Amino acid sequence: MSEQILDMTVIIGKLVLRNPVIIASGVFGYGREYDGLIDVERLGAIITKGISLRPSLGNPGPRIVETPSGMLNAIGLHNIGFDAFVKEKLPLLRQLNVPVIVNFYGSSVEEYAELARKLNECDGISGLEVNISCPNIRNGGIAFGIDADMAAAVTRAVRGETALPLIVKLSPNVTSIVDIALSVVNAGADALSLINTITGMVIDIESQTPVLGNITGGLSGPAIRPIAVRMVWEVAQHVAVPIIGVGGIITADDALQFLIAGATAIQVGTGIFVNPKAPEEIITGIASFMTRHHYVHITDIIGSLRVSSKSEDSDARDK
Amino acid sequence: MNSIQPVMTHAQICAVEECAPGIFFFAITAPDIAHRAMPGQFIMVHVPGGGTDPLLPRPFSICGTEGSLLYLLIKVKGIGTQRISNLQEGQFLHIIGPLGNYFVLPDRNTNAILVAGGIGIAPLLFLGTYLQQHSSPNKFKLLYGIPSAKEASVLERFSHLLCYCDIATEDGTTGFHGTVVDLLDTHIRKIAFSQTKDLFIYACGPRPMLTALAAITQNYHITCQASFETKMACGVGACMGCVISDRNGVYKRICADGPVFPLDDMVQGVGFLK
Ligand SMILES: Cc1cc2nc3c(=O)[nH]c(=O)nc-3n(C[C@H](O)[C@H](O)[C@H](O)COP(=O)(O)OP(=O)(O)OC[C@H]3O[C@@H](n4cnc5c(N)ncnc54)[C@H](O)[C@@H]3O)c2cc1C
Numbered sequence: 199m200s201e202q203i204l205d206m207t208v209i210i211g212k213l214v215l216r217n218p219v220i221i222a223s224g225v226f227g228y229g230r231e232y233d234g235l236i237d238v239e240r241l242g243a244i245i246t247k248g249i250s251l252r253p254s255l256g257n258p259g260p261r262i263v264e265t266p267s268g269m270l271n272a273i274g275l276h277n278i279g280f281d282a283f284v285k286e287k288l289p290l291l292r293q294l295n296v297p298v299i300v301n302f303y304g305s306s307v308e309e310y311a312e313l314a315r316k317l318n319e320c321d322g323i324s325g326l327e328v329n330i331s332c333p334n335i336r337n338g339g340i341a342f343g344i345d346a347d348m349a350a351a352v353t354r355a356v357r358g359e360t361a362l363p364l365i366v367k368l369s370p371n372v373t374s375i376v377d378i379a380l381s382v383v384n385a386g387a388d389a390l391s392l393i394n395t396i397t398g399m400v401i402d403i404e405s406q407t408p409v410l411g412n413i414t415g416g417l418s419g420p421a422i423r424p425i426a427v428r429m430v431w432e433v434a435q436h437v438a439v440p441i442i443g444v445g446g447i448i449t450a451d452d453a454l455q456f457l458i459a460g461a462t463a464i465q466v467g468t469g470i471f472v473n474p475k476a477p478e479e480i481i482t483g484i485a486s487f488m489t490r491h492h493y494v495h496i497t498d499i500i501g502s503l504r505v506s507s508k509s510e511d512s513d514a515r516d517k
Numbered sequence: 518m519n520s521i522q523p524v525m526t527h528a529q530i531c532a533v534e535e536c537a538p539g540i541f542f543f544a545i546t547a548p549d550i551a552h553r554a555m556p557g558q559f560i561m562v563h564v565p566g567g568g569t570d571p572l573l574p575r576p577f578s579i580c581g582t583e584g585s586l587l588y589l590l591i592k593v594k595g596i597g598t599q600r601i602s603n604l605q606e607g608q609f610l611h612i613i614g615p616l617g618n619y620f621v622l623p624d625r626n627t628n629a630i631l632v633a634g635g636i637g638i639a640p641l642l643f644l645g646t647y648l649q650q651h652s653s654p655n656k657f658k659l660l661y662g663i664p665s666a667k668e669a670s671v672l673e674r675f676s677h678l679l680c681y682c683d684i685a686t687e688d689g690t691t692g693f694h695g696t697v698v699d700l701l702d703t704h705i706r707k708i709a710f711s712q713t714k715d716l717f718i719y720a721c722g723p724r725p726m727l728t729a730l731a732a733i734t735q736n737y738h739i740t741c742q743a744s745f746e747t748k749m750a751c752g753v754g755a756c757m758g759c760v761i762s763d764r765n766g767v768y769k770r771i772c773a774d775g776p777v778f779p780l781d782d783m784v785q786g787v788g789f790l791k
Pocket residue numbers: 559571575576577578579590591592593594595596597598599636639640745746747748749776
């Protein structure tokens with residue numbers, strides 16, 4: 199069976215993707231920085247760096263540090279702001295034959311709503327991803343992402359301003375991700391992305407100071423993958439909307455774990471630093487998995503996890 | 518967006534040699550990069566050995582090109598550089614480049630002084646070679662600061678630059694006894710003050726060295742371009758992880774807006790020595 203006759207199409211709200219492989223927010227700038235290295239037109243979609251109403255300077259350096267099989271980042275949502283995004287970046291994004299999903303955040307419910315309304319009026323945006331989970335700014339994301347009512351309030355306000363496919367990106371820094379997921383879905387989200395980074399810290403023992411300028415940062419990369427897979431699996435059992443899995447995906451095998459756990463699509467974040475060709479190789483790798491296992495439609499893999507009743511018992515005991 | 522697009526390639530190692538203790542010279546075949554690279558640009562090198570530890574690629578300056586060959590000078594610092602230095606002739610390096618901006622070349626009336634601290638010599642070897650080949654060859658000087666004479670053997674690979682080079686060692690085992698910035702100072706003192714305005718300084722080295730250097734360039738009103746280092750993740754300007762603050766508090770990406778910046782703009786930025 200060749201790749202052509204495999205059906206890799208997935209649907210996120212109204213958005214039809216030719217395959218489930220998406221580039222995550224924050225690792226891909228405004229979509230053109232990797233020109234020449236990544237053929238984005240093969241991908242399901244791309245997501246741009248989180249923008250805010252006004253430009254944001256971001257955190258002082260150092261902003262990144264490598265950790266075992268991962269990295270911490272404390273970029274602080276450094277971005278050029280809505281106006282410059284629309285004027286300078288969106289025209290370049292419109293040249294690409296790939297759905298563009300715009301990630302954004304605000305520092306109040308009103309700001310989220312205003313930005314959603316403005317983005318809704320722009321040409322060339324296929325969907326919105328609301329970041330309620332960034333752990334790096336004190337007055338922003340985190341307050342919304344860790345509280346089910348606040349998360350719902352943001353979702354409802356944004357939903358009221360746009361008919362675009364609305365994806366809400368959840369924070370893993372919570373006690374029950376299922377509770378947040380349910381309230382966001384009830385408030386009108388078309389889909390959920392999970393997970394964002396997990397808050398962490400590295401200390402330089404010689405100077406006895408934190409390595410990052412921001413003291414703490416968000417952990418990403420293969421180190422967080424098992425946590426992300428677990429959260430996707432938990433949430434998938436409770437919500438009906440599509441889930442987009444993200445966290446430590448570099449290879450097709452990694453991506454397949456998420457699909458099997460119940461994700462409709464996946465995002466590659468830190469993985470593109472390791473291998474810019476990772477998203478394209480994942481598409482090819484999923485296709486050969488489908489061929490090997492005689493799947494024609496990718497949707498047949500989604501949520502195909504087999505759990506024997508015995509292991510479900512032991513799962514209950516672990517808790 | 519990069520004006521010239523970088524490429525990703527598996528570059529075969531043609532030659533590798535420990536040219537000074539802990540410093541390795543590599544010649545690798547990368548025509549798509551070598552043909553376009555300019556002095557000051559760098560490449561990202563994936564750490565060999567598979568696995569996800571270490572995860573991120575490492576940045577290295579291009580220290581020369583010849584036809585399809587790209588030259589690198591790599592100093593062993595930690596796990597990544599250790600693994601890269603263990604590679605043998607015939608094996609491959611997985612690289613992306615050319616990346617970043619480059620040194621603005623001096624005009625013909627200018628006297629250029631290249632000031633290198635330690636492994637900061639790498640981009641300046643490329644610049645020196647370029648100046649020798651492309652501009653009036655007599656008009657530049659390379660000052661190389663190292664801890665001791667042992668590291669001077671790095672220059673043997675670049676013998677065409679020896680006649681332009683003065684060495685400063687911290688222990689006095691060869692050349693000038695002191696730092697490379699002290700050496701520069703004695704150098705400038707020999708020049709008539711009226712001529713210092715025709716000087717242009719290019720520098721690369723540790724940040725404390727660049728701070729000391731800035732005191733001199735400001736004192737004599739000499740323009741200086743410096744290449745900066747930091748940890749990087751993407752290397753192409755996409756992640757905002759590699760920033761340095763300029764004198765106005767604006768964060769610049771070292772990988773995409775740099776690595777070459779006017780020295781004055783950056784030493785006055787907050788957290789320069791952090
Ligand atoms: C634009 C640019 C050009 C460079 N050119 C060269 C070159 O030509 N030759 C060369 O030998 N090195 C060069 N470097 C530095 C080189 O990238 C680092 O030494 C290397 O990444 C260290 O990797 P590691 O795994 O061996 O060390 P790690 O185990 O990651 O760290 C070991 C030590 O090195 C420090 N370090 C780590 N990464 C960097 C970095 N990017 N810059 C400075 N210090 C770092 C760490 O803080 C630590 O103290 C350049 C860096 C940049 C940003």
